[in-house]
Amino acid sequence: MDIVVLIGLDAFSYVLTLLLVTLGLVIIYGMMNVINMAHGELFMLGAYTVATLLASGVPFWICLLAAPIVVGLAGLLVEEFVIRHVYGRPIDTILATWGLSIAIKQMIIIVFGPAAVSIANPVPGSVNLMGVDYPAYRLVIMALAAALALATYLVIYRSTTGLQIRAVISNRAMAGSLGVNTRRMDRATFAVGSALAGVAGAIMSPMISVDPQMGVGFLIPAFLSVLVGGLNSLIGAVIGAGTIGGTTSILSANMAQADAQIIVFLLAIMIIRFVPQGLWKGFR
Amino acid sequence: MILQIDQLSAGYIKGSQVLDGLDLSVAKGEFIALLGRNGMGKTTLMRAIVGQLKPSAGKIRFAGNDITGAAPYKAARAGIGYVPQGREIFADFTVEENLRMGLLGKPGLGALVPDWPYEIFPILKERRHQRAGTMSGGQQQQLAIMRALLGQPELLILDEPSEGIQPSIVHDIGIALRDYAKEHGLTILLVEQNLDLVSLLGHHALFMENGSIVERVDDMDRLQNDAALIARYLSV
Numbered sequence: 001m002d003i004v005v006l007i008g009l010d011a012f013s014y015v016l017t018l019l020l021v022t023l024g025l026v027i028i029y030g031m032m033n034v035i036n037m038a039h040g041e042l043f044m045l046g047a048y049t050v051a052t053l054l055a056s057g058v059p060f061w062i063c064l065l066a067a068p069i070v071v072g073l074a075g076l077l078v079e080e081f082v083i084r085h086v087y088g089r090p091i092d093t094i095l096a097t098w099g100l101s102i103a104i105k106q107m108i109i110i111v112f113g114p115a116a117v118s119i120a121n122p123v124p125g126s127v128n129l130m131g132v133d134y135p136a137y138r139l140v141i142m143a144l145a146a147a148l149a150l151a152t153y154l155v156i157y158r159s160t161t162g163l164q165i166r167a168v169i170s171n172r173a174m175a176g177s178l179g180v181n182t183r184r185m186d187r188a189t190f191a192v193g194s195a196l197a198g199v200a201g202a203i204m205s206p207m208i209s210v211d212p213q214m215g216v217g218f219l220i221p222a223f224l225s226v227l228v229g230g231l232n233s234l235i236g237a238v239i240g241a242g243t244i245g246g247t248t249s250i251l252s253a254n255m256a257q258a259d260a261q262i263i264v265f266l267l268a269i270m271i272i273r274f275v276p277q278g279l280w281k282g283f284r
Numbered sequence: 285m286i287l288q289i290d291q292l293s294a295g296y297i298k299g300s301q302v303l304d305g306l307d308l309s310v311a312k313g314e315f316i317a318l319l320g321r322n323g324m325g326k327t328t329l330m331r332a333i334v335g336q337l338k339p340s341a342g343k344i345r346f347a348g349n350d351i352t353g354a355a356p357y358k359a360a361r362a363g364i365g366y367v368p369q370g371r372e373i374f375a376d377f378t379v380e381e382n383l384r385m386g387l388l389g390k391p392g393l394g395a396l397v398p399d400w401p402y403e404i405f406p407i408l409k410e411r412r413h414q415r416a417g418t419m420s421g422g423q424q425q426q427l428a429i430m431r432a433l434l435g436q437p438e439l440l441i442l443d444e445p446s447e448g449i450q451p452s453i454v455h456d457i458g459i460a461l462r463d464y465a466k467e468h469g470l471t472i473l474l475v476e477q478n479l480d481l482v483s484l485l486g487h488h489a490l491f492m493e494n495g496s497i498v499e500r501v502d503d504m505d506r507l508q509n510d511a512a513l514i515a516r517y518l519s520v
Contacts, residue, residue: 160388160395167374167385173336174372176356179389179435183355 005132007253013138015245019238020145020203022222023152024196026237030226031156031169032189034083035094038101039222040215042078042194045071046201047210048108051117060122060206067202068195075194079187087186101215108212116211137206144203152196153234165189169232221248224268230278239279244268285345286312286471287333287439292342294332301340302328304495310439315465315472317486318497320517325495326475327369330443333473334366335359347438360389365437369444369475371428375417379408382416382427386434393436401430404460422453429461439471442485446478458484477518479507491517 021043028036036042049070050063058066082100086092123140126133156162167175168185176182201214208214221244229240247267251260275282287310295301302325310316318326331337333344335356344352351359360366374382380397387393402409405426411419416427425445432440446454458481465472465485476482482489483504491499491513499517506513 160384163377163381163384164388167377170374170376171372173356174368174374175385175389177334177336177360177366177368178385178431179357179360180385181355181357181389 002132005130006134007250009129009132009134010253011246011249013142014249015242016142016145017204018218018221018225018245019149019241020141020200021197021218022225022237022241023148023234024193024198024200025222025226026234027152027156027189027193027196029223030231030233030237031166032186032193033090033169033231034087034190035090035097036083037094037097038078038104039097039197040217040219041101041104042071042075042197042215043201043204043218044108044210044212044215045074045104046198047119047205047208047214048112048117048201049198050202050205051112051119051210054119060120064199064202068199071198071201072191072195074198075191076187078194079190083190084183084186105212105215112212114212116209119206119210121206141203141207148196148199149234149238155192156234161188221245221264224265228268228271228279230280230282233278233280236278236280243271243279285309286347287473288343288345289333290343290345292329292332292339292344294328294337294339294342296328296337302495303332303339305342306496308490308497310471310473312438312471313469315462315485315487316474317482317489318473318475318492319477319482319489320492324492326492327443328495329492330366330368330441330473330475333359333441334364357389360435360437361391363436363438365432365435365440367425367428367432367440367442367445369447371421371424373416373424373428373431375415377416378413379416379419379427380412382431383408383434386431390435393434397434401434404464405430422449422457425449425453426457429457433464437470439473440465441473441475443475444477445474446476446481451478451480454478454481455484461485482507493517 025039028034028039046067049067053063053066054060078100082096086096121137123137125136127136127139156165164180165185168180168182172182225240225244226237228243229236229238244264248260248264251263271279289306289308292303292306293301294303306329320326328337332339335351335354335358338353343350346362346364349362351362374385383397383401384395387395387397407423408427408430411423416424445457462484464470472485474482474485486504489501489504489507490497501507
């Protein structure tokens with residue numbers, strides 16, 4: 001019984017973690033259609049923001065608030081100097097943002113060195129849940145991920161700003177002719193997506209190795225979640241993260257990590273092949 | 285003159301101008317119909333006025349401001365409402381969300397759709413929570429017009445609003461729009477092939493040929509009776 005609860009909790013935790021990392025990607029890749037190869041580095045910048053501020057004595061929870069601001073501002077710069085010149089040109093976008101990702105990584109190596117930085121767990125200890133001792137901070141991550149997903153949903157689908165963002169994405173010229181400042185919306189949308197990547201990195205930083213290569217690990221499953229769930233949809237991303245995260249986690253409990261990864265990738269390929277519009281739109 | 289265009293040139297490919305030194309002036313409250321065969325540059329002119337296409341030469345002044353090459357949102361906020369060819373409604377948004385988009389881009393208009401658009405076109409009220417893409421062409425056209433009017437423009441530009449819509453519905457839309465425009469002192473610039481709508485909404489007709497305006501007709505009866513005029517500018 002305990003093992004079932006534990007696997008269930010692990011799966012649920014991984015799904016929510018993946019969702020947390022995917023949120024920014026839903027906006028930047030899923031909605032704006034920008035394939036940002038530097039998304040993982042924005043995630044990393046969030047973690048390093050925490051590391052830097054913690055080292056100078058700022059409490060962890062303040063660091064957590066600072067990370068999205070710092071990374072959101074970084075996103076603004078990236079949009080202004082790189083992304084806005086390559087909108088609508090996917091191959092150029094991949095090359096430009098790939099270069100950017102290398103540059104950010106090298107910058108981190110120059111400033112912080114290649115070794116991993118460790119961040120102390122701000123909520124040590126465990127909580128007894130249905131007879132299983134579960135790390136308390138993981139539960140915090142799950143709660144924050146769910147809250148951020150809900151907040152993102154409310155902003156995008158329930159606020160007037162979200163309506164304008166979606167209008168610019170669906171018909172840029174017409175939105176402009178209705179008086180919407182499309183450049184400002186692009187900037188804001190990219191910055192919000194970046195801030196979400198940053199806060200994800202910050203929240204995850206006590207649980208993972210904070211090093212210059214940390215961006216890649218989550219990036220691939222996050223891209224897969226967006227693709228499997230369906231582009232341009234937050235609910236799709238929830239379903240995608242559930243599918244990819246849930247399968248990975250449950251399979252990993254029963255077999256070697258590498259075998260589990262292969263099965264998950266095959267599953268993703270099958271879904272993308274047979275339901276190209278993603279699970280959410282495909283079965284609606 | 286609310287709209288003053290001088291020596292305007294614009295095109296899609298460098299060196300090839302669709303509009304070639306075009307002059308046009310529109311007085312406040314005037315209803316101008318722009319006619320001409322396909323490919324003469326009517327839509328190009330509309331897109332240049334609303335800022336969706338940057339002109340290569342010339343000047344566009346609107347209500348005293350130079351808006352040549354300004355971003356679309358600036359032209360919109362200066363007071364130009366645009367109902368483009370093909371309507372360009374947001375198909376995935378509800379009817380009400382589409383109407384709300386007519387307000388949100390304009391500072392000071394709030395976000396709440398008032399009642400009057402629903403009074404002019406009641407079908408929009410009935411369908412307000414429905415996805416706009418599921419409506420018929422005529423209903424979508426009513427929506428596109430109301431979305432533009434909600435932004436309280438001084439000049440409304442309509443590009444082929446009758447396209448693909450049942451003639452009786454075109455006529456009803458034309459009457460509703462004419463009444464609204466007269467009441468609010470709205471200026472209308474209409475590109476149209478449908479002569480019924482032109483006679484409802486046009487005080488003057490301008491004929492366009494090869495990127496410039498070649499003739500102005502003030503006596504609108506000539507549009508019905510002057511076969512030579514129709515043959516020269518409209519028949520294919």
